[in-house]
Amino acid sequence: MPRTTLAPTLALMLALASPAAATQEYILPTLFDVAGVAADDVLNIRADPNPTAPVIGTLAPDATRIEVVEERRGWVRVNTGEGSGWVNSRFLTYRTDVWNEGALPQGWQCFGTEPFWAFIPQGDSVVLGGPDTPNDMRKVQSVLSTGVFRDPTRAVVAEGMTLVSTPQLCSDGMSDRLFGLRAELVIQGNQPRMLSGCCSIQP
Template structure:
């Protein structure tokens, strides 16, 4: 059973009279400015004095930062079956913003009860479940909100069961089986008469 946690803070004030714009998280980052014989520590809490619970190699890439802490200096990341915090000074964004009319780069989604997975291959989603069901879902429309860097997409699909729909949106999500956290959630129907599935999504492959 998925647990939906405290919502991600979606907007920041850009200035007096400016419109609100979604934060660019989650996003993928690479480790930078760490000596080749050193590592980037993952800490239990967003503090340099907090216990070290893991690390990334000096050349690690594709690290998904789920959200920032209140000071914007530490980023929440997944490791093994839990989460930790890394100092953002040593991470550099891959420069893959979420653009209009397209799905977030590298998106994959999954759920439990029942177990299922979904990954994107161009304009097609590959859907698989543990009961042996497998289907290619063609993306007909992935409508965005018109707000820059906004993950939200209302998706219309075409598959073997007929027309399907999906809603992708920023919300802290947990798979209910570990302490890992995810910053994007999904509600999915693979066809017009299929059950509504709920799950989490990640940019990390």
């Protein structure tokens, strides 16, 4: 009797402790590729997450690196033009090469309004700029992450400033697009200040 009781318990404990059981498939935002759409067809982007909603855009059958920022009942939100819409997740497959420990994905950049600003990586530096200010390039000292597998949270520490981006739906205040990362930028110096905005990983 003790043997039949302990065996399933031990098996369950081993299963829970295995890396495969602990691995998260993905955390949004992340990038997806279109899959399962015929070469002569397109994947519709709809105004709402249902199959009868109006079509507001399309994705090519071979489209890749599409940023998904929200998921709802088998549908996912993507940006299209100056707005956002919904795609049936059955026709998307997630990429495993997006969020690597201590690194930023290709295409990652942050921006905000009031005032307008942009924070864009360039090699081993970042450029902070805006329409009314000259570009300010700073050396990146480190890119920090939480250590949680595929967690998009990042802190970029550069000379005299630090930007933290965290997973949260975010509006740029200028369009109907929604982004999956909220940004807080702290600038040090004689007049320290903090700027808020959004980040995107769309290439």
